[in-house]
Amino acid sequence: MAKMFVAGEWIDSESGDVDEIRNPATGELVDTVPRGTRKDAEMAIQAAADAFPAWADVPFSQRGEILFNAARLIKDNEKELARLLTQEQGKPLRESVREIRRFVHTIEHYAGLGKNVRGGYVPLLDRGKYGRIIKLPLGVCGAIVPWNFPVALMGNKIAPGLLAGNTFVVKPAGTTPLTALRTMELFYQAGLPRGVMNMITGPGGTVGQEIIENPTVRKIGFTGSTATGKRVMELAAKELKKVTLELGGSDPMIVCDDANIDRAVSAASVGRFYNCGQACLAVKRLYLFESIADEFIEKLVAKVQKLKVGNGLEEGAMLGPLHTAYQREEIEGQVQDALDRGAKVLVGGKRPEGAEYERGFFYLPTLLTEVDEASRVIREEVFGPVLPIIRVKDFDEAIEKANDSIYGLGSSIWTRSLRRAEIAAEKLQAGYTWINSAQIIYDELPFGGVKQSGLGKEHGYEALEHYLETKAVVVAADV
Numbered sequence: 117m118a119k120m121f122v123a124g125e126w127i128d129s130e131s132g133d134v135d136e137i138r139n140p141a142t143g144e145l146v147d148t149v150p151r152g153t154r155k156d157a158e159m160a161i162q163a164a165a166d167a168f169p170a171w172a173d174v175p176f177s178q179r180g181e182i183l184f185n186a187a188r189l190i191k192d193n194e195k196e197l198a199r200l201l202t203q204e205q206g207k208p209l210r211e212s213v214r215e216i217r218r219f220v221h222t223i224e225h226y227a228g229l230g231k232n233v234r235g236g237y238v239p240l241l242d243r244g245k246y247g248r249i250i251k252l253p254l255g256v257c258g259a260i261v262p263w264n265f266p267v268a269l270m271g272n273k274i275a276p277g278l279l280a281g282n283t284f285v286v287k288p289a290g291t292t293p294l295t296a297l298r299t300m301e302l303f304y305q306a307g308l309p310r311g312v313m314n315m316i317t318g319p320g321g322t323v324g325q326e327i328i329e330n331p332t333v334r335k336i337g338f339t340g341s342t343a344t345g346k347r348v349m350e351l352a353a354k355e356l357k358k359v360t361l362e363l364g365g366s367d368p369m370i371v372c373d374d375a376n377i378d379r380a381v382s383a384a385s386v387g388r389f390y391n392c393g394q395a396c397l398a399v400k401r402l403y404l405f406e407s408i409a410d411e412f413i414e415k416l417v418a419k420v421q422k423l424k425v426g427n428g429l430e431e432g433a434m435l436g437p438l439h440t441a442y443q444r445e446e447i448e449g450q451v452q453d454a455l456d457r458g459a460k461v462l463v464g465g466k467r468p469e470g471a472e473y474e475r476g477f478f479y480l481p482t483l484l485t486e487v488d489e490a491s492r493v494i495r496e497e498v499f500g501p502v503l504p505i506i507r508v509k510d511f512d513e514a515i516e517k518a519n520d521s522i523y524g525l526g527s528s529i530w531t532r533s534l535r536r537a538e539i540a541a542e543k544l545q546a547g548y549t550w551i552n553s554a555q556i557i558y559d560e561l562p563f564g565g566v567k568q569s570g571l572g573k574e575h576g577y578e579a580l581e582h583y584l585e586t587k588a589v590v591v592a593a594d595v
């Protein structure tokens with residue numbers, strides 16, 4: 117049985133209750149974890165508060181060294197961690213390996229910044245006085261993480277936050293705590309002092325809520341749905357806490373008549389179907405110029421038909437199951453709504469058949485065409501392997517339709533015209549725009565949504581700034 121991690125110790129919940137973690141491909145029990153309570157979360161927050169003053173005094177470069185050590189230990193344990201991640205989350209093993217590597221890369225990225233953090237000097241108008249700008253950690257931070265990338269999305273918060281000198285209480289999603297818990301141990305082996313990072317497992321409504329409401333916590337790094345994000349912001353406002361909210365998305369991909377079709381087809385397939393479509397940044401609406409639409413669709417159909425669905429632990433599986441029964445029902449409801457409004461299924465549109473699929477939440481990769489734009493698959497976030505395709509007559513129509521969404525996370529355009537690409541980079545309402553590129557995210561670049569996709573940035577130097585307080589100091593040198 118797994119346990120929670122507080123002040124460097126493995127603990128059970130004070131309630132004694134546990135939750136089962138089951139493999140979404142087979143229904144098999146992977147492990148049990150304590151069902152944490154508000155009281156457990158309170159204790160973890162206190163541990164983080166006690167550890168804060170000493171951690172804040174450790175120089176940046178030394179904190180960076182500890183992060184480098186942690187990254188190395190995680191790398192050394194990559195195989196074991198990836199296997200556990202597939203068992204609890206469902207994604208194919210090679211995608212789990214990729215996620216662990218992404219986590220390592222993020223930690224290394226911020227560890228490296230430890231030697232590069234700079235303050236500021238400002239000459240002042242008053243004679244004999246000068247100003248300095250210093251950066252200070254915030255205090256105890258809460259990291260609330262969803263189930264789709266349980267490790268990488270934790271890394272986006274703790275790596276900049278720890279480097280900045282903050283201490284943490286992390287709450288993983290209820291169904292994916294195991295790999296994250298295992299990494300806690302590795303951070304402590306790497307030299308992280310007791311209490312600097314703590315993890316409480318359990319429901320969002322209790323553990324998560326305590327982290328958000330407890331006045332000792334000064335900042336919340338949250339990734340999850342837009343609905344929960346709004347609730348987090350509302351609760352955090354009571355104590356005027358800082359928040360970074362990374363929320364839902366419905367990324368448009370535009371393919372113009374002068375695009376490299378083969379490359380764009382590959383990008384659409386990977387961009388929609390990795391992690392079984394359960395990704396915030398994913399190609400969720402495909403807009404094709406009329407003149408290339410038939411060729412594009414024919415090539416995309418051929419590619420998608422070859423995607424092998426299966427248990428993520430099995431060799432060759434390219435799409436695992438959806439994470440929960442609820443996720444699959446949501447997808448089925450969205451597809452049915454599109455069909456009721458006249459959409460046609462080009463590929464998939466149902467569960468796969470066969471004994472090996474009976475116990476998991478599998479769904480076939482699906483392409484829909486002739487989709488009414490009032491359909492749920494266009495208006496809502498589609499968190500599964502379903503891609504609606506829409507034909508457009510020209511560039512202006514493509515941009516207008518792409519922007520017709522409450523979301524603004526990612527976006528992409530495929531064209532050889534520099535003019536079109538540059539206009540799209542400015543006009544697409546999103547935090548990220550890829551031009552002739554697959555939807556790959558970089559630690560070096562700030563990432564975060566506009567509109568209802570979020571607030572604040574992760575990645576880049578900007579994320580570090582979100583975990584630091586900027587303070588002005590005036591020095592009179594003539595006393």
Ligand code: NAD
Pocket residue numbers: 260261262263264265269287288289290318319320321323324325328339340341342344345347348361362363364365395396397497499525565569570
């Ligand atoms: P969710 O909002 O249901 O849960 C996210 C986390 O919040 C979980 O740990 C959950 O336990 C916790 N939580 C739930 N209710 C809470 C409450 N009242 N108070 C405090 N915490 C609470 O999201 P999910 O279903 O786990 O994740 C999928 C969503 O996350 C999708 O919408 C997806 O687009 C989004 N997402 C966004 C990004 C991004 O970077 N923008 C990345 C990945 C996922």
